[in-house]
Amino acid sequence: MTRKPVQKRVAYGLPASEEARLESLYGIQKAFASAVNPDGSLKPVAIKALFERYQINFKAFAHSMGVSDPYVHAVIARRKRNVRIEDAIAQRLGFD
Numbered sequence: 478m479t480r481k482p483v484q485k486r487v488a489y490g491l492p493a494s495e496e497a498r499l500e501s502l503y504g505i506q507k508a509f510a511s512a513v514n515p516d517g518s519l520k521p522v523a524i525k526a527l528f529e530r531y532q533i534n535f536k537a538f539a540h541s542m543g544v545s546d547p548y549v550h551a552v553i554a555r556r557k558r559n560v561r562i563e564d565a566i567a568q569r570l571g572f573d
Contacts, residue, residue, distance in 0.1 A: 521554045527570050
């Protein structure tokens with residue numbers, strides 16, 4: 478794959494440089510360092526970071542599930558409980 482010119486990388490949706498990509502990955506790793514509950518489940522910040530990492534749009538995901546975007550956020554924050562949504566999130570992120 479050919480490398481895109483630096484001035485065009487952002488236009489293609491790529492990080493401006495390798496350093497920017499590594500900073501982004503470091504940010505995700507840092508978010509996960511304190512994002513696991515004692516029972517092994519992920520905290521909401523980790524789930525949201527994974528949505529961002531895999532470029533999953535909350536609104537599109539919620540629409541595909543037939544619920545509102547705030548409802549998905551409430552399920553992730555554990556203010557609401559919906560096993561169907563939780564299972565769909567886990568499946569989409571590659572967890573059991």
